[in-house]
Amino acid sequence: MMRLRSVSTFACLALAILVLAGCGGGPGGGGPTREKSPFASEIAAAYSELLSEPEVATASARVRQTIADKYEASGSQRRVLAESPAEWPITPALATDLAAGRARLNQALTGGGRSAFPEAAARAQVSFDCWLMAHADPALASRREDCRGSFRRSLRAVENAGIQGQPRGMADDVVFFGQGSDQLTQSGREAIASVAADASGAWMRILIAGNADRASEPAGSGLAARRAEAVRDALVAEGVPAARIDVRNRGVLPPSLADEGAGGGAMGRRAEIWVL
Secondary structure, rough: OOOHHHHHHHHHHHHHHHHHHOOOOOOOOOOOOOOOOOHHHHHHHHHHHHHHOOOHHHOOOOHHHHHHHHHHHHHHEEEOOOOOOHHOOHHHHHHHHOOOOOOHHHHHHHHHHHHHHHHHHHHHHHHHHHHHHHHOOHHHHHHHHHHHHHHHHHHHHHHOOHHOEEEEEOOOEEEOOOOOOOOOOOHHHHHHHHHHHHHOOOOEEEHHHEOOOOOOOOOOOOOOHHHHHHHHHHHHHOOOOOOHHHEOOOOOHHHHOOOOOOOOOHHHOOEEEEEE
8 A cells, every 4th residue: 555655646746746847838937938929830841951961960068069969859849049259269359240140130030020931030040050050160151141132131130020920021022913813024034034034042041922913803813822933843843952942922902901992903913932
């Protein structure tokens, strides 16, 4: 009986610990903050990709361990933050630039960027860490400009994120279509060829958001999706791997995001291209 009672007591204690651990995971609970959202998988994949880069294999033990720890934590749905410039050996002038970038990043992420645009949000944070560590470790020097450029493009996309994760504001390029059409024009093909040439880096991702004209292209027609798919297919034909392209159907633009009154006109007949 004593043995059974001890086992029962142990089981109760274990259950209590599990319950307390679960309760501590929320905000202010004292435990790790859980990142139960698409952002979690996106940032885990981005840290994994960074960890697998050849330059990282030759970097310092601190760099490799930092990235590995972030990959493990994000894979376990624990929130990880961008690195602090104050904790790395970089010049004061660069530290100031990085600190300003980190402040913008944190503001964008906490302002809803994680949920509104998880792909770009994850890419922005990981690119920031890459940019910082590339200046702190000479082994990563060749990655400095690439990581800085990726950070700035991705951060811009997050800051311009629209309702339900649809991007707005300044895209890297825009392809316009004729009314009721999903056929690419010559100028559209030229724009796509330019984007494909600029997105040659294996670490780059492309997001395409298709739009429709509120006044003459009714919701539910699927035209916005077909426009985005037409741009994707053209990029693939230009040599961009399909696995690096994400397509979104933005649908019919609301009046606040389109011109010519109630969402009509050329602004509604387009596909936006974001290079992240």
